[in-house]
Amino acid sequence: MSSTTESHxxxxxxxxxxxxxxxxxxxxxxxxxxxxxxxxxxxYCIHILTQVSALTRSRQGVVTGLDDHLKHCVLDxxxxxxxxxxxxxQESTAAVNRLIRS
Numbered sequence: 001m002s003s004t005t006e007s008h009x010x011x012x013x014x015x016x017x018x019x020x021x022x023x024x025x026x027x028x029x030x031x032x033x034x035x036x037x038x039x040x041x042x043x044y045c046i047h048i049l050t051q052v053s054a055l056t057r058s059r060q061g062v063v064t065g066l067d068d069h070l071k072h073c074v075l076d077x078x079x080x081x082x083x084x085x086x087x088x089x090q091e092s093t094a095a096v097n098r099l100i101r102s
Contacts, residue, residue, distance in 0.1 A: 017065075024062050031055045063099060 035051045070092055077088035 017068075021062065021065070024058070024065070028055065028058050028062070031058060 031051065032055060035048065035055060038048055038051060074085065074088050074092060078085035
C-alpha cells in the first residue's frame with residue numbers, strides 16, 4: 001500500500017452511508033445464500049438464472065452507489081498533491097478495469 005493510500009485508510013467518503021451500504025451487502029449475501037439453496041434443491045434452471053440476474057443487478061447497484069465515495073477519494077488526494085491525485089486516479093482506473101472484466 002502506498003503512503004497516499006495509507007494516509008487515506010482511516011477516512012473514507014462512504015462513512016456517512018455506511019449503514020446503507022452494509023444493509024445492501026447483507027441483502028446481497030442473503031441472495032447468494034438463496035441461490036446456493038435453490039441450486040442445492042435442483043430447482044428449475046430459469047428460476048436460478050433469474051435469481052443470479054437479480055444478484056448481479058444488486059451488485060451493480062452497490063458499485064454505482066460508490067461513485068460518491070470514489071469522487072471523495074480522488075478529491076482528497078488532489079488536495080494533498082498532484083502526485084497523490086495522479087496515484088489515486090491510477091488506482092481508481094485499475095479498480096474500474098477489474099470491475100469491467102469481472
